[in-house]
Amino acid sequence: MGILKVSAQSQPKSVAGALAAVLREKTTAEIQAVGAGAVNQAIKAIAITRGFVAPNGIDLVVIPAFSAINIDGEERTAIKFIVEPR
Numbered sequence: 001m002g003i004l005k006v007s008a009q010s011q012p013k014s015v016a017g018a019l020a021a022v023l024r025e026k027t028t029a030e031i032q033a034v035g036a037g038a039v040n041q042a043i044k045a046i047a048i049t050r051g052f053v054a055p056n057g058i059d060l061v062v063i064p065a066f067s068a069i070n071i072d073g074e075e076r077t078a079i080k081f082i083v084e085p086r
C-alpha cells in the first residue's frame with residue numbers, strides 16, 4: 001500500500017495525480033493528514049482523483065481512520081484515508 005502524506009500547503013491536483021498513479025500501480029493507497037487544513041486538501045485530492053480514474057471504469061471508496069504518528073519526537077493523531085477501487 002502506498003502512503004501519501006498531505007499538508008495544508010499541498011496542491012490537491014498534484015496529490016490527486018500521485019494518488020491516481022499509486023492506485024494504478026498498487027490498487028490501494030493510504031493518505032495521511034494532520035490538521036484541519038491537511039484533511040481539507042486530502043479530501044479535495046480524493047474528489048479530483050475520482051474524476052481522473054472514472055473514465056477507466058474505476059469507482060473509488062474511501063475508509064477514514066485515525067492513526068498515531070510520531071512527528072519530531074511528539075506523538076500526534078493523524079487522519080488516514082484508505083483509498084481503493086470498489
